[in-house]
Amino acid sequence: MADFDAIVVGSGLAGAVAAHELARAGKGVLVVERGNQAGSKNVSGGRLYTHSLAAVFPGYASEAPLERRITHERIGFLAPDAGFTVDFTSDGLRAEGRDSYSVLRAPFDQWLASQAEDAGAEYICGIPVEDLLMEGSRVTGIVAGEDEITADAVLLCDGVNSLLTRKAVGYAGPTPEATAVGIKEVIKLDPQVIEDRLLVPEGEGAAWLFAGDATHGVPGGGFVYTNKESLSIGLVVPIADLLTGETPIYQLLDDFKRHQVVAPLIKGGEVIEHSGHMVPEGGWDAMPKLVGDGVLVAGDAAMMCLNLAYTVRGMDYAIAAGMHAGRAAAEALTAGDTSAAGLQGYVKALENSFVLQDLRQFRKVPHFISGTKRIFDTYPAVIRDFFEKLFIVDSNPTAPVRKAGFAAAKQAGLLNLARDMKGALSSL
Amino acid sequence: MKTIAPITVNVPSLLAGNKYAVDEDHAHIELSPGPSADEFRKLVMVCPAALYRLDEQNAQSFDYAGCLECGTCRVACGNTVIAKWEYPRPTMGVEYRQG
Ligand SMILES: Cc1cc2nc3c(=O)[nH]c(=O)nc-3n(C[C@H](O)[C@H](O)[C@H](O)COP(=O)(O)OP(=O)(O)OC[C@H]3O[C@@H](n4cnc5c(N)ncnc54)[C@H](O)[C@@H]3O)c2cc1C
Numbered sequence: 337m338a339d340f341d342a343i344v345v346g347s348g349l350a351g352a353v354a355a356h357e358l359a360r361a362g363k364g365v366l367v368v369e370r371g372n373q374a375g376s377k378n379v380s381g382g383r384l385y386t387h388s389l390a391a392v393f394p395g396y397a398s399e400a401p402l403e404r405r406i407t408h409e410r411i412g413f414l415a416p417d418a419g420f421t422v423d424f425t426s427d428g429l430r431a432e433g434r435d436s437y438s439v440l441r442a443p444f445d446q447w448l449a450s451q452a453e454d455a456g457a458e459y460i461c462g463i464p465v466e467d468l469l470m471e472g473s474r475v476t477g478i479v480a481g482e483d484e485i486t487a488d489a490v491l492l493c494d495g496v497n498s499l500l501t502r503k504a505v506g507y508a509g510p511t512p513e514a515t516a517v518g519i520k521e522v523i524k525l526d527p528q529v530i531e532d533r534l535l536v537p538e539g540e541g542a543a544w545l546f547a548g549d550a551t552h553g554v555p556g557g558g559f560v561y562t563n564k565e566s567l568s569i570g571l572v573v574p575i576a577d578l579l580t581g582e583t584p585i586y587q588l589l590d591d592f593k594r595h596q597v598v599a600p601l602i603k604g605g606e607v608i609e610h611s612g613h614m615v616p617e618g619g620w621d622a623m624p625k626l627v628g629d630g631v632l633v634a635g636d637a638a639m640m641c642l643n644l645a646y647t648v649r650g651m652d653y654a655i656a657a658g659m660h661a662g663r664a665a666a667e668a669l670t671a672g673d674t675s676a677a678g679l680q681g682y683v684k685a686l687e688n689s690f691v692l693q694d695l696r697q698f699r700k701v702p703h704f705i706s707g708t709k710r711i712f713d714t715y716p717a718v719i720r721d722f723f724e725k726l727f728i729v730d731s732n733p734t735a736p737v738r739k740a741g742f743a744a745a746k747q748a749g750l751l752n753l754a755r756d757m758k759g760a761l762s763s764l
Numbered sequence: 765m766k767t768i769a770p771i772t773v774n775v776p777s778l779l780a781g782n783k784y785a786v787d788e789d790h791a792h793i794e795l796s797p798g799p800s801a802d803e804f805r806k807l808v809m810v811c812p813a814a815l816y817r818l819d820e821q822n823a824q825s826f827d828y829a830g831c832l833e834c835g836t837c838r839v840a841c842g843n844t845v846i847a848k849w850e851y852p853r854p855t856m857g858v859e860y861r862q863g
């Protein structure tokens with residue numbers, strides 16, 4: 337007999353939720369997390385869409401350590417010497433269960449882990465799982481520190497930098513094309529200053545994503561999220577694309593912080609943390625097998641993340657995938673069959689949910705974004721030139737708006753513009 | 765080797781706010797000896813902690829203390845000059861308080 341019904345590797349979002357569901361179903365579950373506490377190795381942007389959290393924890397709004405409800409959505413296009421921002425706000429962004437919140441992963445993941453523990457999951461923290469026990473192609477347990485621990489099902493929720501998916505399900509990735517590097521700083525500021533600078537009501541917040549000079553024209557983007565008492569600021573750049581440029585990721589971040597649109601937001605703030613973490617961006621085509629004999633893969637470890645440029649989503653997918661993985665593993669354990677066939681319920685549940693439907697729907701986005709460099713260099717300059725024609729008034733006769741628009745479009749190349757519009761429409 | 769833009773930011777001072785338990789007697793990342801200039805440039809470009817460095821004479825250096833455990837160098841050069849990439853030993857490494 338195995339030591340546990342199930343072992344969950346990693347107590348991020350997918351892992352803690354999977355463990356919670358297994359424990360709630362009465363299964364004996366052990367969570368092994370390499371951080372000294374859950375969350376202490378984890379980084380996100382981050383904005384969490386609450387719908388998938390609400391499905392597991394209906395009382396989340398008053399119980400979970402959330403930062404600010406995001407009620408302003410901003411998208412900024414930066415040229416080196418100019419910036420253009422769209423700002424959207426709406427009461428629709430305040431509807432519980434359809435809203436989103438900024439989160440900080442250290443406190444958030446600890447709360448999530450405490451929910452799993454309260455439901456009955458056992459925890460070992462501070463020790464990485466180094467290896468998997470196998471019998472033929474079947475995963476039968478883990479090796480952590482001096483210990484070998486067996487289980488009928490092992491759930492790999494160990495994130496984008498999984499060192500275990502290769503052995504478990506034969507995953508050859510992640511590749512530099514399908515993975516981005518994220519760099520982030522948390523900058524401490526007075527809550528009132530945050531609200532005044534970001535133009536948000538008391539207690540509410542903004543998500544602001546940037547394209548263009550945020551990455552000096554290589555594909556990628558910048559972000560600013562408001563927390564209660566800090567701003568999260570950072571960049572996400574596909575590794576392969578970053579290598580085509582000349583500026584290292586940390587210098588890109590420093591340059592972004594100095595851009596005239598960004599600098600006033602963080603002025604006088606203190607950097608209290610500087611972090612790095614990868615982001616799976618390859619989408620559907622970069623995913624590993626989701627089940628094998630005795631094993632399931634969920635969240636970033638399965639590359640369940642989408643960067644659509646106007647938003648990044650991985651946290652709500654990880655929570656939903658963790659929920660389905662935990663529930664399907666519990667059912668397979670009850671049925672006494674945790675072979676790949678016995679665990680197919682997990683794949684089916686994901687196929688019937690937004691997780692795999694979204695990943696399939698937006699399958700072409702990563703190729704479109706990385707393949708359309710004009711979004712990052714040409715178009716921000718075109719936008720600048722158009723608005724300069726509109727807003728700069730001097731003693732020359734004023735050209736009509738349509739003429740300014742046409743001149744700007746021509747500068748990008750009408751054919752390119754048409755092609756890129758078509759690409760955007762067919763992938764997004 | 766393709767050029768690298770001038771570096772003006774002082775990353776060590778930005779890392780000063782982080783909490784670490786540095787494992788002094790065990791390197792969790794190791795490079796194979798004598799990485800080519802092109803492969804080493806990749807590491808310089810991608811490491812968010814600026815731990816791979818080139819000095820004015822283009823001499824290479826790497827210090828695993830300060831590692832953010834992101835794995836980016838593994839993905840960029842795991843098939844070439846990163847000879848070993850493990851997670852730090854139990855309880856060691858970075859400890860994020862914000863995340
Ligand atoms: C800079 C950045 C910005 C982002 N912005 C957003 C955003 O705004 N919105 C959004 O929804 N998503 C965002 N994402 C993506 C999101 O953070 C991830 O998709 C999400 O965290 C995935 O959760 P997870 O549970 O799968 O993995 P993780 O949260 O990475 O959890 C993995 C866990 O496994 C542990 N672990 C790993 N290996 C081992 C081992 N061998 N033994 C034991 N434990 C191990 C880790 O310590 C960790 O606790 C962003 C990511 C980054 C890096």
Ligand code: SF4
Nearest residue numbers: 811831832834835837
């Ligand atoms: S794991 Fe990340 S922080 Fe550590 S050396 Fe590699 S790239 Fe740098």
